Amino acid sequence: MSKSPSTLADLLLQLSEPITEFLLNTPYTPPEGANISVKAILESLLPSKTTTPNSPNHSSIKDFALACALLSSSSFKPLTHDYSDLLSWIPNHVSRLASSTFFELSKAYLTVFDDRNATKIGELGLKCDLIPQEKRLMLELMPEVLSILKERIKESSIDKSNEGDEFSAASTRAPVGFAVVAAYQFRWFITQVDYPHLGKLCGLVIPCALTAVDHWSPEVKGQGMISFTHLGRNMDTAEFGCYKDVILDACCQNIASSDEIWPHVIEASVVLVTRTQRSNPRSPWFEKMLNDMFSHLERQPRNKERRIVWLESADSLFNGVGLVLLAHFRRIFPLFFEWMHADDDDTLLLVLKRTYTVLRLTWIRNSPIIERLVRELVLVYKEAALRKAREEIRADVRQLLILLQETKGLQFKDAWDKYRLDPDLTTLGAPLCVMATRNLETTTSEHDQDGPMVLRAQ
Incomplete structure (x- = not known):
């Protein structure tokens, strides 16, 4: 009516x-x-x-x-x-x-x-x-x-x-x-x-x-x-038009924000840069945003709330950048190595998962970081005995070491040989020994030829 x-x-x-x-x-x-x-x-x-x-x-x-x-x-x-x-x-x-x-x-x-x-x-x-x-x-x-x-x-x-x-x-x-x-x-x-x-x-x-x-x-x-954040999730990339650069610049300007709004700044920044730059992993906006975030995290590496928020959002950012992450190793891994020994299990589990993403995307090509990474993972495995989430932590460490073995072959073997006889690592070494029965040289050669796109997530 x-x-x-x-x-x-x-x-x-x-x-x-x-x-x-x-x-x-x-x-x-x-x-x-x-x-x-x-x-x-x-x-x-x-x-x-x-x-x-x-x-x-x-x-x-x-x-x-x-x-x-x-x-x-x-x-x-x-x-x-x-x-x-x-x-x-x-x-x-x-x-x-x-x-x-x-x-x-x-x-x-x-x-x-x-x-x-x-x-x-x-x-x-x-x-x-x-x-x-x-x-x-x-x-x-x-x-x-x-x-x-x-x-x-x-x-x-x-x-x-x-x-x-x-x-x-x-x-x-x-x-x-x-x-x-x-x-x-x-x-x-x-x-x-x-x-x-x-x-x-x-x-x-x-x-x-x-x-x-x-x-x-x-x-x-x-x-x-x-x-x-709502705009980023409900608009097509083309609809941002000439506003893309202005919006991303506003996000970067606010990365050094107060603790209280940091989660919203990070969420909006990641959603918008991955949505608007998704076809361009070498975009200068990815570069600037990552560097601004690293600079802020380096100033407060022990701020639990900030690092957890960033680690929760970083997976999308890493996948958007892909192989270009290699250029950021000098800033990523010092933070990761420090956070691997943080007091809280939430940080440790997140940093292990983000490390897996980085390895899966890059295979850490031509990097001297493998020996240090294996050393830190071994230490994390041992320290997990005193943690509440020890089984999940050890499972993630095992997964990372297997991935390293699959992708780096003999280079990984050289790093692992220092620890393979450690009695505290018996359960960790078992799956690695099974993997070692394969022809590592052939596997390594095939990976080096095919490149990281062949690798599948474990």
Whole structure:
């Protein structure tokens, strides 16, 4: 049954009532130092009986969408301690209510303004019949909403063209809390759109995301990085167009970020560089990103959280670079050798798996590193006796040594002979002895001729 503008206005008020009631009945004190009131922002965005006309105007619907985006964002865990209380006072059920309420309004909106909505969505290069009804209103609002949010984030950004513009001056122009709120709203809008629709909006989305990651606040940066990760996973490479270099440069600029947003910077960087440079392992962006990451890890090699995050993401990066990893051995293996003796099992297991990836991709050709690697793996095998994950660690070490034996033949034999009679390595040496019965010289010759592409993962 078709609705009229007046019934749509009534529905807008009806849908907002539970949220308005929640705000009225919830005590609220702005977090210390926040210098903004999230509750006041929400109240200003919600419709009321005294301000909503019989026919809902575009502004009231847009404001309601921004309110729902902010409430829905409360389910996102704040990235830094500074803003841990900014949205935490909003319970999860209200966050879920805001999302479902907005999607319900979207369906009702189409019964009145379907033609207008189809035109607006068509102007974005999208096809209405491929988009769920609950997402169509949001897409119509996207150009205007993103423009508003981008400007709100910029208000407290540092003007890099002005050498005297510092954090304090930027915050004087507008409290940074407004930028944080806008970044959360932006993230919610972006993560509601997925493949294949998101690529059509890149001209709207990417400038706003770049504005967020260029902000001085880690919280704003973090929301921008999470948004970029979503873009990387939901857009075709060609859709990034001329933005590729700008985005990758922004990622590199933020690698030396705070601990709290490091996971999001690494995730976004790896997703974007592997997606946009996948056919070019010699891309200068792979080179720069790896070197920037190594530089940062070398400064803090004992930072457990940072190394684990990086090791978890590095597999995709290594596979994207392939044989070119040989050029990075002088930086990879000193870190790996140190981490092989870290106190925590998580680091050790991850570094063993990443070492396997490196060996599988490169065969460590013409490298003097084999003797050192065998020595470190033998030590790891012995030390595993005192570790909780000793069986998994020893299985990974065994797998690595077998791979070395298969690919390096006599060179491995020379390195292993120093340890083969060690009584503590009896169980480790058994599978290597079985492998040694093969014609190692023939195997080595075949591998040297065929190259690393012949090798299959164990």
